[in-house]
Amino acid sequence: MDILLLAALKGFGTGAGLIIAIGAQNAFVLRQGLLRQHRFLVALISALGDAALIVLGVFGLGSIFASSPLLIRIATWGGAAFLIVYGARALRSALRPRALDLEAQPAASRRGIVLSTLAFSLLNPHVYLDTVVLIGSLAAGYGLGGRLGFAGGAVAASFVWFFALAFGASALVPLFRKPAAWRVLDALVGAVMWLLAVSLLVSHR
Incomplete structure (x- = not known):
C-alpha cells in the first residue's frame, strides 16, 4: 500500500480515536x-x-509544547478553571430541567x-x-509526504465527526422534549x- 495512503488511514484512525469520546x-x-x-458554524x-x-x-508544535513545563502548566490551570465554570453551569441547569422546545429557545448570538x-x-x-503531542509524535516517524498524509487523515476525522455530531443530534430531539432526558444530559455534561x-x-500537579 502506498505510504501516503497508509499514513492517511493511520492518521484518520488516530484522530477518530482521540476525538470520539465524551x-x-x-x-x-x-x-x-x-x-x-x-x-454549521459550531461544527466548522x-x-x-x-x-x-x-x-x-x-x-513541530507537539515537541515544543511537550518540552515546556510552563506551557503545560498554563494550559492545565486555565483549562481546569474553564471546565469547572462550565460544569457548574450545566449542573445548575440540571436542577431546573425543562423540555426541549425549539420554538421557545432564545436565539444565541453568533458572536x-x-x-x-x-x-x-x-x-x-x-x-x-x-x-497535539500524541499525533505529532506518531507522525514524526514519517517523511514529509507521510506526515502530510497523516495530518490529512486526522483532519478528515475531525471534520467527519463534528459535522456528524452537530447534525446527527437532530435524531435525538424527540427524546429531549422530555425534561428528564435534558436533566440527565446536563448532569452528565x-x-x-x-x-x-x-x-x-x-x-x-
Missing part, C-alpha cells in the same frame, strides 16, 4: 446540535480548530457562539496534551466537565 467539546457540539442553533469552527492544531503538532466554540476548541488542555478538571489538576 468530552467538553463534544458535549458542547451535541448541545448546540440538539438546540439546532448555529450547527471545531473542525478548523482541530485541523490547525493537528497541522502544528505534526510539523457568543463563536467565542464559546473557540474556547472549547482552544482552552481545552486535552487538545494540547493529547491530540457537568459531571464530565468536573471529572476532566480534577483529572487535569491531579495528573499535572
